[in-house]
Amino acid sequence: MGPWRYLIGLCCFLQAPLAGADMPLLANSDFFSLNPTQTTIALEQPICMFKSAVNVYLIGIVAGAPNTPLYDGNKKVNASTYSGTQGGKTGPYIVAKLPNQQCINIQALSNMADPTQVQSILSKYVVRVGADVTCLTNPNFVGYCNAPLQGNTQYSFKYLFTDSGDIVQSETSWSLGITTVNGKASSTIDTWPGRRSGGMIVLTSILSTLMFFVFIAYVIGFAYSIANGSPAKEVSRHDTQTTAVLQKAQEPGEVTYSSALTGSERYAPTQQA
Amino acid sequence: MAEKGSSGMVACIVFGNIVILLSGLALFAETIWATTDPYKVYPILGVTGKDDVFAGGWIAIFCGFSFFILGVFGILAVQRGSRTMVLTYLVLMMIVYIFECASCITSFTHRDYMINSNVIKGQMLTYYSDSSTPQGRQITSVWLRMMLEKNCCGVDGPLDWVDYYSYFRQSYNETTAPWPLWCCQRDGNFQILNQQGCIVGLSSYVYQQGCFAHISNAINSYTWGISWFGFAILMWTMFVMLATMYHYTKMN
Numbered sequence: 221m222g223p224w225r226y227l228i229g230l231c232c233f234l235q236a237p238l239a240g241a242d243m244p245l246l247a248n249s250d251f252f253s254l255n256p257t258q259t260t261i262a263l264e265q266p267i268c269m270f271k272s273a274v275n276v277y278l279i280g281i282v283a284g285a286p287n288t289p290l291y292d293g294n295k296k297v298n299a300s301t302y303s304g305t306q307g308g309k310t311g312p313y314i315v316a317k318l319p320n321q322q323c324i325n326i327q328a329l330s331n332m333a334d335p336t337q338v339q340s341i342l343s344k345y346v347v348r349v350g351a352d353v354t355c356l357t358n359p360n361f362v363g364y365c366n367a368p369l370q371g372n373t374q375y376s377f378k379y380l381f382t383d384s385g386d387i388v389q390s391e392t393s394w395s396l397g398i399t400t401v402n403g404k405a406s407s408t409i410d411t412w413p414g415r416r417s418g419g420m421i422v423l424t425s426i427l428s429t430l431m432f433f434v435f436i437a438y439v440i441g442f443a444y445s446i447a448n449g450s451p452a453k454e455v456s457r458h459d460t461q462t463t464a465v466l467q468k469a470q471e472p473g474e475v476t477y478s479s480a481l482t483g484s485e486r487y488a489p490t491q492q493a
Numbered sequence: 494m495a496e497k498g499s500s501g502m503v504a505c506i507v508f509g510n511i512v513i514l515l516s517g518l519a520l521f522a523e524t525i526w527a528t529t530d531p532y533k534v535y536p537i538l539g540v541t542g543k544d545d546v547f548a549g550g551w552i553a554i555f556c557g558f559s560f561f562i563l564g565v566f567g568i569l570a571v572q573r574g575s576r577t578m579v580l581t582y583l584v585l586m587m588i589v590y591i592f593e594c595a596s597c598i599t600s601f602t603h604r605d606y607m608i609n610s611n612v613i614k615g616q617m618l619t620y621y622s623d624s625s626t627p628q629g630r631q632i633t634s635v636w637l638r639m640m641l642e643k644n645c646c647g648v649d650g651p652l653d654w655v656d657y658y659s660y661f662r663q664s665y666n667e668t669t670a671p672w673p674l675w676c677c678q679r680d681g682n683f684q685i686l687n688q689q690g691c692i693v694g695l696s697s698y699v700y701q702q703g704c705f706a707h708i709s710n711a712i713n714s715y716t717w718g719i720s721w722f723g724f725a726i727l728m729w730t731m732f733v734m735l736a737t738m739y740h741y742t743k744m745n
Contacts, residue, residue: 253701254694257655259667262693333697338690348693353668368668403658406618409611417608420601423724427594430731438587441738448742 517560
């Protein structure tokens, strides 16, 4: 039992600072893989972090802005708003005021795969910073404006746990810096094709070479046939051909005519003879 | 009129031409398939100005049919033993050969330009959802169709729309549409499963994979048909042409 007591003691010792070091975290990246974007950041809501609170204030600030107090001497929340701090550049602002979720019926995030449950799980477990695009321009807007964030800017967040009278009961520490995505111009994409593919090199070089060889073969072939065949042979061949044709035209013609005239007569005697 | 000793050569040339005419017919058919663009990716190439994959395809249609005709003609020429016909065959075959070489090289060279996700990504970001220009309309319709049918998003995934400014980003703010809603998972009736889940980027409501695999697959199939098949025919044709040339020199 002895060692266990020390272990428990160690756990209690660790528990205290760890509990104090609770801070807003990015939503589970297993499910929210595209987070953060240029203007939005999805954070986990502080479920079961401080059970007795009624409301939770999410405070945001741009890294490096003066950290003005979030509540007055009576611990009443008096932080500024998005428009009052230029979106967190001049000090912390209230991103949203959320009801502190009951620490019961915790649902697994994997249930979000069910389209009928995703809405309720999202509203219960996740807060999306930068989710309201109209509140800045809408003159009738009441409440805390959760306007889109700046791109390529580092933000920190903090939760304030209050009772129903906005009296701060507890708070988390500031989160680590979360940087929104730096949107690049599409013209900065390098479209240089880079190295040619091996297939293209093989195909082009082989085809060029083959064409060269075929061309050479043609030149040699024609030259050979002209030099070898044409000057002497072809002329003589044409001569013989013409004479042959002439002979053929004359001789068989006569035969045909004669046979046509007296075919059977001439044929019969020949056979007899 | 051919010498008696070359009758074996005649048989070889006839066989070679039979192969040429058959494969010419196949090339004809295959390049018609490629130029009709069954994958519907032509605008992606056309807007970039690198549509010569298809130019190669058109040339190959002509060449395939010419191979067919010339194959028949070559058989007749060699069988008849006519010097003039063989000469005509050789000259025409050379012309078709050169054209087919051009087709193969053109097609493959321009494939190399387009098998580059950055080119397609830049083009998508520039033109997608731009309805004011014909290029924009073409690219938009291609992407709508592709993302819907192939269940993909962007070139390399939804982050393409987040990492870069785009025409789409100017038109729609990131809070309501960080990526086109065509990237959202849809049910059997093409209804978005859950838009809220989609725009916060839940992996089960957004198509995570990009469309580049589909595009490159399409372009590669076309190029394979036009270039490599043409290349194979050219290799074979070269031997037949050389044999015919040899045969021609022996004719008298």
